Amino acid sequence: MTTTTTTATTTQEPTPSHPALIQVNRSPIPFASGAYSLVSAPAGSLLCKITGTTPSKKAYTSVQTGRDSHIELNSDLVYCNHSCDPTVNFDMHNMEVRVVDNRDLKAGEPLTFFYPSTEWEMDQPFECTCGSGEKCKGRIDGAKNLSTEVLGEYWLNPHIAEMVAEREAGRN
Numbered sequence: 001m002t003t004t005t006t007t008a009t010t011t012q013e014p015t016p017s018h019p020a021l022i023q024v025n026r027s028p029i030p031f032a033s034g035a036y037s038l039v040s041a042p043a044g045s046l047l048c049k050i051t052g053t054t055p056s057k058k059a060y061t062s063v064q065t066g067r068d069s070h071i072e073l074n075s076d077l078v079y080c081n082h083s084c085d086p087t088v089n090f091d092m093h094n095m096e097v098r099v100v101d102n103r104d105l106k107a108g109e110p111l112t113f114f115y116p117s118t119e120w121e122m123d124q125p126f127e128c129t130c131g132s133g134e135k136c137k138g139r140i141d142g143a144k145n146l147s148t149e150v151l152g153e154y155w156l157n158p159h160i161a162e163m164v165a166e167r168e169a170g171r172n
């Protein structure tokens with residue numbers, strides 16, 4: 001008599017870091033995954049504090065926290081993509097993710113921020129696919145190569161605002 005044993009294989013999803021707040025939609029296409037909001041929240045409100053970070057070198061996953069400092073988020077916040085019409089701000093001085101000031105966030109919307117609001121010169125530039133039409137800036141490589149006028153459309157972290165001011169004064 002022959003016995004056949006079948007072994008079930010399951011793909012284990014990583015444990016969500018923010019199960020009440022963020023849903024990560026994972027794509028088999030490299031760099032095409034994204035974070036989506038599970039909640040609605042008013043403009044300007046605090047969505048979460050940024051915790052559990054570690055200092056790092058500049059990388060496509062890192063976020064700039066100061067002129068010469070970068071961190072790894074070590075959470076599902078890393079899946080927040082860039083948008084030229086973002087839904088949230090990453091405030092790396094107060095370590096907060098807040099809804100943008102000009103509109104409310106609706107459950108189901110992507111959690112996106114304007115990468116040049118934290119990054120001066122990015123490690124891995126890309127052609128933006130945010131789909132924001134005329135608002136889309138095209139190639140995203142950090143604040144350094146965007147005009148002061150364009151940057152003026154967005155909330156900026158203090159380190160980026162400072163570097164823009166220095167550039168204006170001819171020191172950067």
Ligand SMILES: C[S@@+](CC[C@H](N)C(=O)[O-])C[C@H]1O[C@@H](n2cnc3c(N)ncnc32)[C@H](O)[C@@H]1O
Pocket residue numbers: 030031032033034060061062078079080081082083124126127128129130
């Ligand atoms: C920190 S990761 C964000 C999560 C990433 N989408 C993933 O699947 O791992 C940053 C990378 O995501 C991609 N990305 C983020 N926003 C994008 C956008 N608006 N257009 C095109 N690619 C984007 C770029 O490859 C970028 O280097």
